[in-house]
Amino acid sequence: MTTKLFGEPIKRVEDHRLLLGHGGYLDDLGHDALAAAYVRSPHAHARILDIDVSGALEVDGLVAIYTHEDLPGALAEPLPLLIPHPTLTHGRTPYALANCEVNHVGEAVVMVVARDRYLAEDAVERILVEYETLPAVVGIEAARTAEHLVHDDVPGNIAANMVQEVGDARAVIDAAPHTLELELQIERSASTPLEGRGVLARWDTESGRMRIWTSTQTSTGVRAAVAAKLDLPLMNVDVITPDVGGGFGVKIVHPWPEEVLVPWAARLLGQPVKFTEDRREHFVASAHERAQLHHVRVGFDDDGRLLGLDVRFWHDHGAYIPYGLIVPIITSTQLLGPYKPRAYRVEFDSLYTNTVIVAPYRGAGRPQGVFVMERVMDAMARDLKMDRALVRERNFIQPSEFPYDHGLIFQDGRPLIYDSGDYPTSLQKLKKLVGWDEFGSVREAARVEGRRLGIGLACYVEGTGVGPYEGGHVIVETSGKVKVATGLTTQGQGHQTVFAQIVADELGVPIDDIEVVTGDTRRFGYAVGTFASRAAVMSGSAIALAARAARKKILKVAADALEADPEDLEIVDGFVRVAGAPASAIALGTVAVLSNPLRYSFDEASKAATQFASGDSSKPPVDQDDEPGIEGRDYFSPMQSTFASGMHAVVVETDPDTAEIKILRYCVVHDCGTLINPRIVEGQIHGGVAQGVGGALYERMAYDESGQLQNASFMDFLMPYVSEIPAAIEIDHLETPSPLNPLGIKGAGEAGVIPGAAAIAAAIEDAEGFPITAMPISPSELFELRRHNEGNRT
Amino acid sequence: MKVSGEATLHAPAERVWDALNDPAVLVRTIPGCERLEATGPDAYSMVVTAGVASIKGTYAGKVALSEQEVPHSFLMTASGSGGPGTVSTDVRVTLTDSGDGSTRLTYDAEAVVGGMVAGVGQRMLSAVAKKTAGEFFAAVDDELSGKAVEPAAETSEVPGVFVAPPSTPASNDGFVRGIVVGALVALGGVLVGGLLGRRR
Numbered sequence: 001m002t003t004k005l006f007g008e009p010i011k012r013v014e015d016h017r018l019l020l021g022h023g024g025y026l027d028d029l030g031h032d033a034l035a036a037a038y039v040r041s042p043h044a045h046a047r048i049l050d051i052d053v054s055g056a057l058e059v060d061g062l063v064a065i066y067t068h069e070d071l072p073g074a075l076a077e078p079l080p081l082l083i084p085h086p087t088l089t090h091g092r093t094p095y096a097l098a099n100c101e102v103n104h105v106g107e108a109v110v111m112v113v114a115r116d117r118y119l120a121e122d123a124v125e126r127i128l129v130e131y132e133t134l135p136a137v138v139g140i141e142a143a144r145t146a147e148h149l150v151h152d153d154v155p156g157n158i159a160a161n162m163v164q165e166v167g168d169a170r171a172v173i174d175a176a177p178h179t180l181e182l183e184l185q186i187e188r189s190a191s192t193p194l195e196g197r198g199v200l201a202r203w204d205t206e207s208g209r210m211r212i213w214t215s216t217q218t219s220t221g222v223r224a225a226v227a228a229k230l231d232l233p234l235m236n237v238d239v240i241t242p243d244v245g246g247g248f249g250v251k252i253v254h255p256w257p258e259e260v261l262v263p264w265a266a267r268l269l270g271q272p273v274k275f276t277e278d279r280r281e282h283f284v285a286s287a288h289e290r291a292q293l294h295h296v297r298v299g300f301d302d303d304g305r306l307l308g309l310d311v312r313f314w315h316d317h318g319a320y321i322p323y324g325l326i327v328p329i330i331t332s333t334q335l336l337g338p339y340k341p342r343a344y345r346v347e348f349d350s351l352y353t354n355t356v357i358v359a360p361y362r363g364a365g366r367p368q369g370v371f372v373m374e375r376v377m378d379a380m381a382r383d384l385k386m387d388r389a390l391v392r393e394r395n396f397i398q399p400s401e402f403p404y405d406h407g408l409i410f411q412d413g414r415p416l417i418y419d420s421g422d423y424p425t426s427l428q429k430l431k432k433l434v435g436w437d438e439f440g441s442v443r444e445a446a447r448v449e450g451r452r453l454g455i456g457l458a459c460y461v462e463g464t465g466v467g468p469y470e471g472g473h474v475i476v477e478t479s480g481k482v483k484v485a486t487g488l489t490t491q492g493q494g495h496q497t498v499f500a501q502i503v504a505d506e507l508g509v510p511i512d513d514i515e516v517v518t519g520d521t522r523r524f525g526y527a528v529g530t531f532a533s534r535a536a537v538m539s540g541s542a543i544a545l546a547a548r549a550a551r552k553k554i555l556k557v558a559a560d561a562l563e564a565d566p567e568d569l570e571i572v573d574g575f576v577r578v579a580g581a582p583a584s585a586i587a588l589g590t591v592a593v594l595s596n597p598l599r600y601s602f603d604e605a606s607k608a609a610t611q612f613a614s615g616d617s618s619k620p621p622v623d624q625d626d627e628p629g630i631e632g633r634d635y636f637s638p639m640q641s642t643f644a645s646g647m648h649a650v651v652v653e654t655d656p657d658t659a660e661i662k663i664l665r666y667c668v669v670h671d672c673g674t675l676i677n678p679r680i681v682e683g684q685i686h687g688g689v690a691q692g693v694g695g696a697l698y699e700r701m702a703y704d705e706s707g708q709l710q711n712a713s714f715m716d717f718l719m720p721y722v723s724e725i726p727a728a729i730e731i732d733h734l735e736t737p738s739p740l741n742p743l744g745i746k747g748a749g750e751a752g753v754i755p756g757a758a759a760i761a762a763a764i765e766d767a768e769g770f771p772i773t774a775m776p777i778s779p780s781e782l783f784e785l786r787r788h789n790e791g792n793r794t
Numbered sequence: 795m796k797v798s799g800e801a802t803l804h805a806p807a808e809r810v811w812d813a814l815n816d817p818a819v820l821v822r823t824i825p826g827c828e829r830l831e832a833t834g835p836d837a838y839s840m841v842v843t844a845g846v847a848s849i850k851g852t853y854a855g856k857v858a859l860s861e862q863e864v865p866h867s868f869l870m871t872a873s874g875s876g877g878p879g880t881v882s883t884d885v886r887v888t889l890t891d892s893g894d895g896s897t898r899l900t901y902d903a904e905a906v907v908g909g910m911v912a913g914v915g916q917r918m919l920s921a922v923a924k925k926t927a928g929e930f931f932a933a934v935d936d937e938l939s940g941k942a943v944e945p946a947a948e949t950s951e952v953p954g955v956f957v958a959p960p961s962t963p964a965s966n967d968g969f970v971r972g973i974v975v976g977a978l979v980a981l982g983g984v985l986v987g988g989l990l991g992r993r994r
């Protein structure tokens with residue numbers, strides 16, 4: 001009997017390869033390629049007066065230098081605005097190479113191609129660009145004051161203003177028994193995957209084919225964009241995503257300037273060209289996220305029930321807005337978490353600044369939204385002198401209320417309707433896990449020893465598995481091996497494992513016989529991409545459906561061969577047999593042979609499928625509406641997203657003298673529906689929590705007022721090491737299946753990061769006794785807050 | 795970035811002003827300065843080799859002077875750019891005759907540093923800038939007090955162009971020597987003096 005693999009914490013099949021250094025990342029490829037390097041703007045805002053390349057021409061090994069003037073046709077136009085929205089009235093996107101003006105430090109101005117990267121950089125250093133600097137707009141305050149403009153034709157630096165409202169929140173708040181106002185801020189941070197961006201292109205002059213390898217989260221997106229920019233038929237462009245050393249959102253932006261310029265140069269030069277981003281470039285030329293300022297008014301009753309919530313916020317999206325309004329829309333909607341606001345109004349401005357663009361970074365607007373909502377919950381509890389967990393409980397959507405319609409529009413353009421969840425049970429589990437009700441005595445015992453402890457908790461709901469669709473393809477080869485393909489990409493999530501687990505169960509084959517390919521347009525041409533915790537939900541479901549189609553075909557062919565009813569057959573360990581009669585077994589490989597009527601045999605097994613060996617002469621060899629081979633292809637396209645949820649509780653200790661913040665315990669209750677592989681889900685939570693700790697205590701983008709990023713290296717941009725992550729992340733699962741897909745699953749990739757800043761802020765606040773309203777927080781900032789709040793403690 | 799500091803030069807203000815007016819002095823006292831050229835009234839161009847931490851490179855710069863009050867103060871506006879980055883700065887330099895034969899020089903610089911040097915070398919910049927400025931004023935002081943041995947052939951064949959002698963005191967200490975900001979701060983002072991002197 002084949003063991004059921006779905007739901008089992010099996011080891012990741014990709015780890016052996018990746019951990020032994022056998023991964024193939026972008027820079028491992030294309031050793032014969034020419035290298036591209038870029039002259040990037042040293043100024044946050046400037047006009048380009050002159051570009052003098054003469055000094056670079058003598059560099060030995062120089063192949064070509066390109067500026068905006070050299071770009072033909074569509075390549076000379078701005079890069080696409082990927083996600084238009086009716087309220088995005090002033091959308092501006094960058095050029096592949098700057099056209100007369102630069103709007104952030106790091107913007108590409110000149111591309112150099114040379115024999116190798118060293119020589120390319122030598123040439124880059126010798127190119128003189130004369131700039132006339134313009135006033136830089138840095139930070140939300142400068143952007144909304146709009147004393148200076150990033151784009152002359154964008155008044156107020158406002159790309160979009162958007163309002164969503166359910167009920168008359170302002171009137172409700174005015175009439176509420178209690179009201180509070182809060183100003184809450186989150187700083188900029190960034191995905192910072194260890195592998196930066198990179199692209200390699202090979203042009204085949206004879207066949208007119210372009211092959212591109214790129215470190216992306218969407219190979220089909222890059223393919224479509226390159227075909228459009230280079231005026232190539234889509235069918236002549238292949239995009240392959242090799243192993244990717246982390247994405248976390250930044251690599252969903254496409255096409256990057258380099259992703260269109262490198263293929264263009266490869267075609268022009270008739271030689272392969274490669275660009276591998278270095279660390280500093282990644283800091284100043286890729287994407288950031290998170291910076292938002294929120295002004296909140298809330299009205300509530302004596303029992304701590306929300307009556308109305310009015311949120312006004314400002315989102316800093318950087319110099320351009322290619323990815324549209326996704327991040328602030330997510331904040332607007334996901335801010336509500338597991339709660340019923342009753343009346344809600346949210347309004348945001350998305351603002352231009354002379355800084356790096358925004359891409360959704362793991363969590364994507366939710367860490368900010370959850371920070372806002374959970375700070376509001378804690379403020380209400382403080383105001384009413386109520387238990388913080390109790391206030392939350394009183395506002396939960398109840399299990400009986402699903403599907404729950406918030407009356408808002410979500411980031412996918414669909415109504416914000418929660419499909420399932422059980423928030424009261426999650427909270428009970430979390431309180432038990434962390435010892436919430438007993439913490440008072442723990443805190444007090446520590447206080448007696450002169451130690452300062454605090455506890456905090458934060459809840460979130462995360463819309464995962466957004467559409468429009470993904471597809472899956474399953475083929476059983478005559479060897480009996482199963483090859484699976486899906487179009488979305490992988491950047492370390494363990495897709496090869498979980499998709500194989502799904503197929504193993506559907507087809508009854510050993511997992512070792514299954515190979516999964518992702519992100520290769522040659523294998524699967526229709527796909528969206530890997531973001532929004534959607535891969536398991538979307539491709540997992542599509543692959544399950546494709547495997548079911550293949551199974552149907554297997555049973556049909558096997559039934560013919562075994563002269564049995566398909567209904568009576570089962571597939572076990574790669575053999576089809578009549579249920580309960582193992583002697584009748586026929587190998588899957590044989591079924592595959594028989595499914596493809598042959599004229600010419602090619603080995604012993606295939607003789608069985610040749611025209612004198614098999615076939616019913618009363619029928620055509622391939623039935624009408626049938627196809628040769630054992631294949632299944634299907635797509636999954638749900639009506640809407642599925643909503644995962646979770647709650648984190650944190651215990652911190654703050655040093656009374658140095659204000660150092662130490663995490664003593666970190667507890668997670670997580671509900672992503674049915675689990676495919678608990679080990680992988682826990683790994684995702686561990687990684688997410690680590691990133692959440694980074695976002696809460698360490699990571700920030702230190703721009704000075706002239707728009708220079710002063711911590712553009714891992715010397716100065718702090719990332720948590722294993723030493724900063726709690727040694728044990730305590731996890732409890734709850735499995736509330738989603739009714740929206742065949743597997744009952746919800747996304748899990750981003751969850752761990754989402755409530756980190758909120759929970760840690762709450763714990764610090766509990767330890768210190770004064771409000772924490774801005775994150776991240778450093779020991780010196782906490783120290784300053786202590787001085788500021790002297791005598792002010794509650 | 796703001797950098798300010800002061801130096802004591804062992805000569806009366808008038809002599810200090812004159813020394814700072816002499817491009818030949820400047821080219822050999824500005825740390826990392828390889829070439830200095832008058833491009834017009836109140837304007838110079840120069841080439842400086844500088845490094846902040848591991849980020850070294852050659853910067854081409856321009857300097858313009860204004861608000862000169864001989865021999866008391868001036869404002870220098872300088873900008874430079876090179877492979878590793880860019881810098882632009884406004885430096886206010888003041889000379890005060892101490893009455894004992896020495897002159898107290900103070901400078902206040904407001905600098906915008908861009909490019910790689912800004913992102914990677916930022917936290918060392920102001921320290922290195924101050925140190926480089928200190929080295930410059932020490933070198934000028936050595937000139938004034940006659941400690942420095944004047945190397946021969948410090949002018950080029952082109953009038954108004956000054957080239958540093960093969961081994962300037964500034965070129966031995968690669969690590970600290972050539973902070974671009976420091977160089978410009980120093981250079982500012984020097985050039986201001988130089989320009990004022992020439993116009994008199």
